[in-house]
Amino acid sequence: MVVGEDPETSAMAGQWLVGGRYRLTERLGAGGMGAVWAGRDTLVDREVAVKEAHATEGGPGVERILREARAAARVDHPAVVTVHDVVVEDGHPWIVMERVHGESLAARLERDGALPEREAARIGLEVAQALAAAHARGVLHRDVKPGNVLLGSGGRVVLTDFGIAYIAGEEALTRSGEFVGSLAYTAPERMGGQRPEPASDLWSLGVLLYEMVEGGSPFRRGSMEGTVGAVLTAEVPPLRRAVALAPVITALLAKDPTARPTTRTVTEMLRDVATATVPVRPSSAARSRRRVWWAAALFGAAALAVVTPPAVDRFGDGPASGPSPSASPAPRTSPKPSPTATSGYERVREAEFELEVPAGWRHHGENAHAQYIYTSGEYELIVVPGRDAVADYTDDLMTYQREMEMELQPYRDTEWGTASGLRTLEVDGHTSAEGQFTWQHGEVLQRYVRNRVMNIDGRIHVLVASGPEAERDAVSRLYDHVVKTYTPRS
DSSP: OOTTOOGGGSTTTTTOEETTTEEEEEEEEEOSSEEEEEEEETTTTEEEEEEEESOOTTSHHHHHHHHHHHHHHHOOOTTBOOEEEEEEETTEEEEEEEOOOEEEHHHHHHHHOSOOHHHHHHHHHHHHHHHHHHHHTTEEOOOOSGGGEEEEGGGOEEEOOOTTOEETTSOOSSOTTOOOSOGGGSOHHHHTTOOOOHHHHHHHHHHHHHHHHHSSOSSOOSSHHHHHHHHHHOOOOOOSSOSTTHHHHHHHTOSSGGGSOOHHHHHHHHHHHHTOSSOOOOOHHHHHHHHHHHTTSTTOOTTOOOOOOSSOOTTSSSSOOSSOOOOOOOSSOOOOOOTTSOTTEEEEEOSSEEEEEETTOEEEEEOTTSOEEEEETTEEEEEEEEEEEGGGSOSOHHHIIIIIOGGGHHHHHSSEEEEEEEEEEEETTEEEEEEEEEEEETTEEEEEEEEEEEEETTEEEEEEEEEEGGGHHHHHHHHHHHHHHOEEOO
């Protein structure tokens, strides 16, 4: 058979034998390095997957696919694809592997979007255990990404494609200065030319977890240069859906590889989330670790709750519509509604300000970035009472809002966004700037944001109300009420 000839268009379709025993039936997928075929081992009557490499004898592709087979064969673990055989036919290499019925994690994310935290933790746990087994055998995967994680029947998770793996004791396949891997999932130290270590695979696992829970890649940009720059220098975008998984994701995405947790620690943390039988609140130890890890992440809103409270009117307009969602314990006791609060709201008195928020919302207190956060389901309110001094930035609050405000960084980092209604105004003797922002990922409009920054006695106060783009009116009602009731306290 000629290298590259397609059995599907050949007269031998369904009859083509590789190595005299592996009958190919259909192509399951293809990429730049080769293709994967469904087949059957005619000797033992077993289903197999057969991976061909677009390479010829003596070329670098042959050694790469042979190394893939050796790397996977070294690791005996249920979550690592099993290699049955390697065939070199007419100088053309083929790997014969177990057939995993199911789909890739990439395909599932493309179809379903973000996954529930417990499911993401379960998948991440299996990948972490596979990596632990590989690292114990001196194998670094170096290409952990959704396309290389297979979701099989019965909930099985399989890490596959060890094509660019590093094997301890073997000569590197790549020359000095040459890079292989998937940029958006590659650890910053690898891009910087450092020797890969287990921590580099764990970074990739952190990106994988982020994408599963948040529904998008944290570092992928529209160009190769942009992606590399984001991995090397950009802070982790805010975690808006992650609650129980926030500490492990934030820790894994530390730029410094020595600051990342060990595989054993990651495994324990993921197991806690994956096996929880009730909505998981981070332990006190995890909350303590989170405070440390937050210091390394710009607006790492890791503690945000996205669990909807009991059916209450979120915006003071009557009973909530739709089925009653289940409640999760609040991180701390919510302040009791003030007798003077507007119906459906409660008066919140913090050390630096007071305002009214919808009754029943979760109160998260002040985080490491001087943000007070209140949430209900997909709705969120962020209050920043004078964190930044006007003199340290610019007298033009519109410029601060557009270019410097930390709370709008996700908008600036998104693939596409719009801003409208931008204006400056004078209210109660102080200057303000406000605007409306819409975040979009791909073709899907996701978030609608109302934002105001205010110069109050030389400090910048920030109010951010956000929610589903399809529910702009509800977000606007929340924003208008918060703006009307916000009062700094001296």
